[in-house]
Amino acid sequence: MKEILREIGMIARALDSISNIEFKEVELTKGQYLYLVRIVEHPGIIQEKLAEMIKVDRTTAARAIQKLELQGFVEKKDDDTNRKIKRLFATEKGMQAYPLLKREGEHSDSVALAGLSEEEADMLFQLLQRVRHNIEVDWEFVKKGNKRAY
């Protein structure tokens, strides 16, 4: 019954592909939108947590954020007490790009959920959250170099 996971993969790649094409309009290259929206929505988040949240390699996140900073979409601020971490914030430019990202996301959402009733969409969300919780345990396990048995 692993069709479920294949469906998820197909949907995710299609959506990501669409977003990447559409966000060129605001000078965002492949993947950058993922980070920017979350930084806007979680001001002060650090990149390590952001990578975990997005489920992407730490070093990939590092470079994506580096580029966002270079382009002036976000800025890194030193923490008052912890000298190691750098807190991330959207700049004015980042904030200005946000509404488009939000609108696009909502549009894709409405396209994706077309024909589903409110209850169905709700049920889908609940189920997906549970799946995500289940799978993120394994993701962290495997990412840390451990081996799953099967």
Added chain:
Amino acid sequence: MKEILREIGMIARALDSISNIEFKEVELTKGQYLYLVRIVEHPGIIQEKLAEMIKVDRTTAARAIQKLELQGFVEKKDDDTNRKIKRLFATEKGMQAYPLLKREGEHSDSVALAGLSEEEADMLFQLLQRVRHNIEVDWEFVKKGNKRAY
């Protein structure tokens, strides 16, 4: 309510990441497993259709398959009547790798669906299929260079 799409993105990236790490064991590098399983399951498929099926750029699929061929996992065969297309088939080596890919997929599946009843898993699958159908229309539209209005 676009949390649904974010959940899907998180799950897909986590799963893909896990698979990529686990399939190094059989010399498959990033993404290759996607193509190989589908070629095994759809003998004679052509790469254009495969790219559509997976929802990946045609040229990305071309190179992934090229590499699979070079490594001896699949072979391209000329079609009898159509001189342009090349039909894809798994080789003996490809077939030998398949059981592991299948087992891994099933394991991830059972992990992902842990705690869901049969009915819930079923419902999830049905809903995801509908979402996928909805979104693939837009994917093809945007991929072909058209612009969505929103």
Added chain:
DNA sequence: ATAATATTGTTGTAAATGCAACAAAATGGC
């Protein structure tokens, strides 16, 4: 049958991705 368009496949190039390895600060155990 011919011309116009669509399909399928390839290659050049630029960029993102992720692993390995490293460094430095923070945290936890004793």
Added chain:
DNA sequence: GCCATTTTGTTGCATTTACAACAATATTAT
């Protein structure tokens, strides 16, 4: 307080990804 471990961040390198542009065959329209 001190040492071991964990967390956080970075860079070098190899690979994948995708866009652009092209070529060749197939399909459709006239």
